[in-house]
Amino acid sequence: MKRRLIIISGIIIVSIIVVIFIFRKSNNSNVVFKTTQVERGDISTTITATGTLEAITTVQVGTQVSGVIRNIAVDFNSIVKKGQLIAMIDTTTLAAAVLESKASLARNEATLTFNKKKYNRIKELFENKVVPETDYDEALNSFQTAKANYMSAKAQLNRALTNLRYATITAPINGVVISRNVDIGQTVAASFNTPTLFTIANDLSKMQVEASIDEADIGQVEKGQKVEFTVDAYPDLVFKGKIIQKRLQPIVVQNVVTYNVIIDAPNPSLKLMPGMTANIVVYVKEKHDVLKIKSKALRYNPTQEVMKSYFSSLPDSDKQKRMSRMKQFASNNSAQQGRAKRFTKVWVKNGENIKPKRVKTGENDGENVEIIAGLELGDSVIIGQDIVKNNNSSKKRSPFLPSRHKKK
Incomplete structure (x- = not known):
């Protein structure tokens, strides 16, 4: 690890020396900086x-009885109310089943009435010890059987009536028909899986x-x-x-x-x-009403043209200090990459002067980044640069030097 740091530091120092050498040999272009302003606003992740x-809510409407579709009262996109008729299944077979169940119920009711009277008569005779116990047991059994058959016939009638009601298909909810899967005359079979006739949203x-x-x-x-x-x-x-x-x-x-x-x-x-x-x-x-700049300002790195001007504008006593800070930035930024809030470096332009500045960033939405510390509202931060060739190199000045004012 130490050897790697020594190599990286050596590369940075050599690069700076090369930049200064190039600056001394070439001074025939101007740098035009692209900047963004520190502003207040909202930022989102x-x-x-x-x-x-x-x-x-989406309801699939099916049928619980089998039969032929006799009538369809709605179509795609129809607006329906809860309880509204939407389809009818042919009731011929179902109505016949109701009549058959009613007849069975009447027959079993008559049998129950007869066996009840017989049981009551045999019971009275048995209590008076006129008939043997076997006659009483037989009458009781006949009465209970007739009663059970009557209840079964009554249940069958209720089921037949329910199936007849099921032939009338109504909307279970208020909504709109988004799907119709049947046509008039189509046979539907209700088995283990209820067929879906309509879908209502x-x-x-x-x-x-x-x-x-x-x-x-x-x-x-x-x-x-x-x-x-x-x-x-x-x-x-x-x-x-x-x-x-x-x-x-x-x-x-x-x-x-x-x-x-x-x-x-x-x-x-x-x-x-x-x-x-x-x-x-x-x-x-x-986050609302926070300081922010364009995210591309964090990705801006000065070119050799800028760096040579920057170091040439520094006093000799500051050059070593700046070189040390640049090495520190290089090592820290790689270690802190990806943190939501971290210290990093941006380049600030103030009039004709530019300089690096250490800032603390917060949320980053990819386009803008929150500035927690290091910059103030209205600061100009560099996001890019253009090199403009200048034939009259003697008039070119470093952007890091203070502006000169002519004496009147």
């Missing part, structure tokens, strides 16, 4: 994801987005955070929402782990439709 729009003016967040980012996501998203159908419109749920169940696809979050998505204009893909930006951190 975001993560991006994709998701799918869906209705908050409840109130498309209030929708939600189910988004997939990478496991590396899910730790930053919390309920209530602001979300903005766009859809391909309206690329120029930005829709807003907020996170209402973070689900704990992991989704693993080809060894990639994601987690689903649910985003509230108001849709008063009804532009959003179920199934649309949403391109999402989640604002995980927001």
